[in-house]
Amino acid sequence: MALSRIWSAFIIVAILVAAFKCFFLGETQIFSYMISGKASDPANPLKLDGVIETCWVAVEICLKLIGVLCLFMGFMSIAERAGGIRFLSRIIGPFFSKIFPDVPKDHPAMGHMVMNYSANLLGLDNAATPFGIKSMESLQELNPNKDVASNAQIMFLCLHAAGFNLIPVSVIAVRAAQNASDPTDVFIPCMIVTFVGTLVALTIVALRQKVNLFQPVILIWLLGISAAIVALVLYVSSLNAASIQSFSGLLSNGLILLVFLLIVLGGVYKKIDVFSAFIDGARGGFDTAIKIIPYILGILVAVSMLRTSGTFDMVINGMKYVFHALGADTRFVDALPTALIRPLSGGAARGMMVSTMTTFGPDSFASKLSGVFQGAADTTFYVVAVYFGAVGIKNTRYSIGTMLLADLAGVLTAIGISYLFFT
Incomplete structure (x- = not known):
């Protein structure tokens, strides 16, 4: 119901803003932009797709997702039949039995969630999505009310959406492509911000679900993860930009190949029909990709209307005016478009980040903060x-509200950390 209201509000607000700009400000092309899109121009290098083109984009996303889902869910089917998922669950x-008390210890959902969080941790977006969908399907088997999100599903998705990852590979790559003097300077801020967002999401959901976070097992795991993060920060901080990209590529891609190898070896050892298991899992991936097309289409169309109507520009300009009137430092406001659109569209947020770097320079405070925003959370809606x-x-x-609060905590942390690191 919450998503329905938010989606309706996006469309209503976008059309009302467009109508105001058309009839009171004389921008007669605004309705055309919303339907057909607006090409990029030197003043605004970010192309705005209209509703029609966005429909094609939604389908293209799902078509590309079909292959990825089939591949990873096929391998996961092998792992399940070989007992690998249950081994990972044990x-x-x-730890998971404490924060997911409704999920049995040896249930396959435990292993699926571990693989999703591991992929998310390494910034493997394409790999994280199939694992995440499989996790939700496994948790749905335990859900007594199939139309209502269970406690376990909310906990899982809120932690996933917090976007905790070790190395923001895509952000570093974009900054390098824009000739930033130090493309990796956003690495530590991104890690800190995503860790804070994850802790906020965990705390809020735990309070709602009456989960005691001060249990010894939970504290030991959290302290262990924190120690590992500190060790990684110290190691990566000693590397140059090229070495960081090489290390992150070796770590992430090497891990995927290692997982594939272990799954196949496990299937052969257990003497199961490996290829048949892969095909059965891949069929499930195809069905899932087709099923989610309407959901992706709906969200992307609403976001497109907000962008092309100029709603985001009005919000940003209004915030600039308010902070300027208060006499506050307004440098961070130039990076806010990325933060505002990040919960709605990852691709659009990336475009906002590039636009910020193009406008203010890749080494400006706004560009660095925009990079931290881009690498600091997942696309909530x-x-x-x-x-x-x-x-x-x-x-x-309450899942959407929790995610947005975690996003807000991340935004505030990102602003504070950026002033500490970049000024």
């Missing part, structure tokens, strides 16, 4: 639409 069970849509959840309860 390892992580002591896209995640909600895809993951809940994949299992037919209609009532998301």
